[in-house]
Amino acid sequence: MTEDRPLLLVANDDRAMLDLTTAQIRERGFRSVLAAGDGEETIELTRLRRPDLVISDVSMPRVDGFQICRILKSPLFPGSENIPVILTSATYRDVIAEQVARNSRAFAYLQQPHEPETLFRLIDLALGQSEPEVGDRHLLRYLGTILIVDDDPDIVALLEHTLTAEGWSVLTASSVAEARLRVEDFPVQLVLLDYTIPDGNGLELLCWIKRQRPEAVVIMVTANSNEDVLIDLIKNGADDYIRKPFDPDDVSLACRNALNKYNFLRIHEQFQEKIEKLRSVTDYLDLVINLSQEAIFSCDLFGRVKIWNKGAERMYGFSAEEIIGNVVDDYLDPPDFKRKSPDVMKILKQRGGSLIETEIMRRKKSGEIFPVYATYSAIVSTEGEYIGFSVIERDVTPVRALETERIRSARLRAITQTAVTANDQINTPLGVILGYSQLLQKTIPGLSPEHAAALEIIQQQVLKIKGIMNKLKLMSDPIVKNYSIEGVTMLDLTQSR
């Protein structure tokens, strides 16, 4: 059975976008539309069904749109090199992506979001169903936007037609004023600038363009054969020059070289920006890590230290130079500590990447053993591989001291409460004993001196007990914490339990 042609293949890993694009294309009247959910399926369907056009999203897992392009254009895929590929992307919206698309030999690179009509126009052009028109230049702006500044309409016409045929998006200006407007309004990448312009001169305009749009590449086009003029132009920022009369091939070559230069500069600039951004983030992270009071360090799968912050230096006494590259267990684990780094990795994998230890014992460089609170986190590479772990540890010795103090306070509260109760309970019988002993002293006739002395001792002892009980009651007041009885504090009393 023969297939309806043209056959289009749409690839996108986002199911909703895939369905939408496929439906739009069918609605447009293309009856044969294949759908692929990833790069591998796209390659396979292309091999089996030989579509007339591939429309692929760039960002897809495993095999992306750029790779699809390169694979289809490679000798490994004979017969598919002429299948045009339209790449679409919402992710990559810069000159690097356009450059990569160009190098991958894509037919066009379309940034999302876009109007359906834009895609349909590109489809028509890619299938050869219509010829490119001036209005299509921005769609096929493979070679960027070029501004031709020349007052000779014959030169402008020649350059405009030849460069458009080459795939450039061409703007024209016949005066300095017009050229300035174009440069201000459009993202011009390349300027072909005539040296002799009626309302100014090329040199002044060159300097202005370089100030206004430093990234633009300017090629001077001149019939002036004076070497000094040319040198002066180059000194003032001209990137190249073409002599009139010119051969269209030379112009084309010069423009392509200029575009490569532009792209190289832009890519370099973007890398620099990204490096700077990364550097500032790294510096900031370094600050955060190093100013932390906690010990923060990371290790590889074998426990070899990779990062060791200032907090770790302070807490353990080992400098980064001393410990980085060595197995952490050999430095920090007390002699009887059983669990080693590979065990940590196993636990982290089992627990989904994190582990909190409320208290483990560590050893300082001085040999002191002390408790720490530790949080372990697995470090996973972008490919999903476990490559190590990071640890944040906090010395909990002060916390432990506070806890001990808290326990002591609780004990103290209990004792004082007991003292209050005891005072209340003992005072009454003591009063009774005292009262009866005084009564006996007075009422027993002919009390022997020995018995009278015994009663006297009983009364004295009772009064002594009452005195102690009164002092205990006073101490039970929470404000009087340091009240002492003959140099004995309440803390001592509680500790003596």
Next chain:
Amino acid sequence: MPNPKLHMVVDELKGSYLKSLTGKLAALTEAAAIRNYDSIILHGHQLKGSGKSYGFAEVSSLGAQIEDAGQCRQGFIVDALIIELDKLVRRLLQDFSMPENS
């Protein structure tokens, strides 16, 4: 390596360029009549730049000579060169089978 597509584009443009030359010739003749050397130099300069670019080396050659003569204020040489240019344009238009005033 020459790009045939580019040369096809240039070939397509040759006709309209030749037509535009008649207008330039008229402007040049007018400038020469009143010895407006700035205008003579400008037109000569433009012809020098465009002629060979369209594949007409003789136009560029005459344009360069007109520019030089203008810069040297040699009006009679400019006149002679304009006559030469006129002949050349007529011949080229004939070669392209184009009526001069079409």
